[in-house]
Amino acid sequence: RQQTRGFLRQKSIKAIAEPLILPFEKESEHLAAWHPQSWRQLKAHQQPNYQDENKLKEAVDIISRMPPLVFAGECRNLQSRLAKCATGEAFLVQGGDCAESFSQFSANRIRDSFRVQLQMAVVAMFGGGVPVVKVGRMAGQFAKPRSADMETLDGKELPSYRGDIINGQEFTPEARVPDPMRLVQAYNQAAATLNLLRGFATGGYAGLQRVMDWNLDFMAKSDEGRAYMDIAKRVDEAIQFMVACGLDSHTAIMTETEYYVSHECLLLDYESSLTREDSTTGLWYDCSGHMLWCGERTRQLDGAHVEFMRGIANPIGVKVSDKMDPGQLVSLIATLNPQNVPGRLTVIIRMGAEKVRANLPRLVEAVRNSGQVVTWVCDPMHGNTECVAGYKTRRFDNIRAEVEAFFDVHEELGTVPGGIHLEMTGDDVTECLGGGSSILETDLNSRYHTHCDPRLNAEQALEMAFYVGSRLAE
Ligand code: PEP
Numbered sequence: 136r137q138q139t140r141g142f143l144r145q146k147s148i149k150a151i152a153e154p155l156i157l158p159f160e161k162e163s164e165h166l167a168a169w170h171p172q173s174w175r176q177l178k179a180h181q182q183p184n185y186q187d188e189n190k191l192k193e194a195v196d197i198i199s200r201m202p203p204l205v206f207a208g209e210c211r212n213l214q215s216r217l218a219k220c221a222t223g224e225a226f227l228v229q230g231g232d233c234a235e236s237f238s239q240f241s242a243n244r245i246r247d248s249f250r251v252q253l254q255m256a257v258v259a260m261f262g263g264g265v266p267v268v269k270v271g272r273m274a275g276q277f278a279k280p281r282s283a284d285m286e287t288l289d290g291k292e293l294p295s296y297r298g299d300i301i302n303g304q305e306f307t308p309e310a311r312v313p314d315p316m317r318l319v320q321a322y323n324q325a326a327a328t329l330n331l332l333r334g335f336a337t338g339g340y341a342g343l344q345r346v347m348d349w350n351l352d353f354m355a356k357s358d359e360g361r362a363y364m365d366i367a368k369r370v371d372e373a374i375q376f377m378v379a380c381g382l383d384s385h386t387a388i389m390t391e392t393e394y395y396v397s398h399e400c401l402l403l404d405y406e407s408s409l410t411r412e413d414s415t416t417g418l419w420y421d422c423s424g425h426m427l428w429c430g431e432r433t434r435q436l437d438g439a440h441v442e443f444m445r446g447i448a449n450p451i452g453v454k455v456s457d458k459m460d461p462g463q464l465v466s467l468i469a470t471l472n473p474q475n476v477p478g479r480l481t482v483i484i485r486m487g488a489e490k491v492r493a494n495l496p497r498l499v500e501a502v503r504n505s506g507q508v509v510t511w512v513c514d515p516m517h518g519n520t521e522c523v524a525g526y527k528t529r530r531f532d533n534i535r536a537e538v539e540a541f542f543d544v545h546e547e548l549g550t551v552p553g554g555i556h557l558e559m560t561g562d563d564v565t566e567c568l569g570g571g572s573s574i575l576e577t578d579l580n581s582r583y584h585t586h587c588d589p590r591l592n593a594e595q596a597l598e599m600a601f602y603v604g605s606r607l608a609e
């Protein structure tokens with residue numbers, strides 16, 4: 136295995152050394168026309184139609200004066216971790232709700248989602264022998280792109296729900312009016328969420344010697360829960376051994392972990408009002424989250440989202456479906472990462488297992504031939520959504536098949552699978568079908584709580600981590 140990983144590293148270094156075909160010659164030239172508000176000159180898709188401009192201005196003014204939620208140095212650290220994911224020296228596990236909501240905001244839910252991610256990291260690290268970079272879809276994942284502007288129910292038509300940062304989910308005309316003050320509420324909830332996550336990450340809870348305590352109560356009797364405890368016991372023994380050897384119990388892995396947050400960069404009024412100039416580098420960072428990604432519906436090369444994202448210095452991602460062709464992807468990468476900085480750009484593939492096998496090789500080869508360095512990540516959720524018994528759901532087997540196809544394609548090409556991006560929760564929900572716990576179609580109505588897309592529950596998420604660990608070990 137060591138040899139394989141060494142080989143992969145050599146490949147990617149060779150790729151970096153090849154001549155680059157890039158549209159921008161100098162960084163200064165490339166960013167000359169950029170400003171946190173320059174996106175306003177271009178077409179911004181998927182934005183709410185606010186009716187009260189003054190109220191919007193008031194909300195934007197409030198957030199513009201609020202402290203940053205994340206700091207430039209943290210974003211740079213994440214970027215260096217993601218650069219390791221691009222070469223196979225680390226692996227990204229990014230996950231959380233499809234949409235965070237105001238009504239389901241609770242400390243216990245945040246803790247449970249965080250701890251399943253800690254468990255997944257242990258399982259994948261133990262199986263795969265590489266560090267896992269943990270990034271939540273949390274503390275800002277509020278705005279949702281929609282396939283239709285209007286929703287029809289019982290013959291009545293109303294504007295679609297676009298996430299709690301924009302309007303309400305209830306099917307009433309009042310709830311569906313976009314309310315700018317929701318931006319402020321979202322900021323406040325993101326701040327409280329991050330405060331708790333920072334406490335969990337650095338206050339002792341996430342220290343590796345607590346590995347046995349992270350199993351969720353309802354998991355104790357499940358196969359995944361038991362398999363997790365087997366690994367946890369072995370990790371615990373290894374730690375005790377290391378302590379006996381003289382490992383300091385105050386060392387960082389014993390007391391804290393690194394955890395980052397991310398969300399889709401969709402609502403540009405929110406994102407641009409949290410974009411601040413870093414005093415040490417003079418670069419602009421979107422301080423609403425460490426990593427931001429551009430959704431499948433808003434990644435137009437000449438659109439407002441790409442314009443905004445090319446100027447922020449955070450590590451960024453872009454979602455890619457089967458609608459993307461290789462030439463288009465190379466241009467998009469060149470626009471978003473003209474300096475070809477490793478870790479800067481993550482390409483998140485979401486197209487379903489069959490299309491991954493059919494289309495991904497062409498995309499990966501085009502990017503490799505152009506000398507571009509990206510972190511390839513698999514989102515096995517969004518190409519697998521279906522409607523069953525009136526519920527939007529996904530089958531665990533299809534989700535796993537897409538991850539499998541993603542690993543296979545990279546193995547065949549000698550390139551690097553850098554991570555996975557999941558919609559998941561620490562709750563014991565019944566939103567995705569199958570998995571070891573065998574959620575059936577008749578179970579969907581039992582605990583279907585998502586505000587948007589169906590999420591893996593804790594057992595299903597852990598099962599996925601075991602699968603990823605086994606693939607990383609090959
Ligand atoms: C999402 O991540 O929830 C999402 C809407 O994804 P995509 O842009 O890939 O459809």
Ligand code: MN
Nearest residue numbers: 233558587588
């Ligand atoms: Mn989703």
